[in-house]
């Protein structure tokens with residue numbers, strides 16, 4: 001299958017100017033500015049197949065927006081190759097924009113003072129969408145995102161959540177095969193977030209829409225993306241399954257067992273003698289903690305213990321993806 005996004009050795013450099021101090025410094029800056037070159041994106045390569053939903057993650061300043069801007073043709077790369085939807089986004093810009101949808105959480109593509117449906121109508125013209133296609137596709141989008149009551153309101157009168165749902169609908173007017181989302185749920189309440197996630201899953205299922213999602217919200221990534229590409233200082237430090245990343249890093253998981261009676265350390269050690277588990281007591285004599293290092297061991301420990309003792313209550317304390325990602329940035333990738 002032909003990848004929908006293909007990036008090879010992509011690089012973007014910016015000049016970062018520094019100012020000299022004092023009046024003479026300012027004066028000298030007028031003639032010669034000092035600068036250094038910052039590699040915002042530093043020779044990255046990846047491919048995305050049609051229908052994938054990929055999380056593009058990294059700390060502030062890692063280079064995510066710069067990549068998305070190059071992929072959508074807004075910025076020209078310093079070097080490297082990009083092919084998106086079989087085109088060079090920058091060179092074939094006019095034709096290219098009709099094949100993608102973009103939502104930047106911080107910026108609007110809707111006209112501020114006119115009613116939402118007027119914006120939709122203008123975009124329909126820009127994208128040359130036929131009346132039939134618009135009706136068929138957009139009536140469903142408007143329904144699912146629950147924005148029908150908002151259509152006759154000017155954008156400036158909408159709340160952030162209402163506006164974002166309209167933004168998403170606007171990005172889909174031409175039903176593009178590829179959608180770029182940059183922080184689409186920033187500042188939204190949980191219910192709106194859930195609605196947007198469900199909607200994205202649905203268009204992915206229905207139209208096989210490819211989605212590249214940039215966000216700091218790991219719960220968005222967990223809900224939507226099987227694959228993540230992780231960026232650090234302009235370089236890719238991980239590209240693969242989110243689940244594998246979680247497993248490799250889910251160290252020190254804890255299972256809390258509450259038994260129906262007092263249990264001693266020796267009994268627990270004997271029950272799990274062949275398993276890599278560390279038992280520690282709590283203040284209550286019938287409650288014990290089992291520390292394990294990977295997911296398979298968890299189920300095995302539970303199986304063995306449940307076979308021998310009567311468990312009243314049990315809880316697995318998961319490390320959140322958020323925490324895992326933070327650890328990775330603090331310690332660097334050490335597992336292959």
Ligand SMILES: Nc1ncnc2c1ncn2[C@@H]1O[C@H](COP(=O)(O)OP(=O)(O)OP(=O)(O)O)[C@@H](O)[C@H]1O
Pocket residue numbers: 014015016038039040058059060061062063064065066067
């Ligand atoms: N127009 C520009 N001129 C100079 N430097 C820039 C420009 N745009 C971005 N940079 C620098 O490039 C680096 C990457 O920025 P980028 O906005 O791509 O990061 P990001 O991962 O999107 O961050 P965030 O999560 O904060 O949005 C940063 O060091 C930033 O300061």
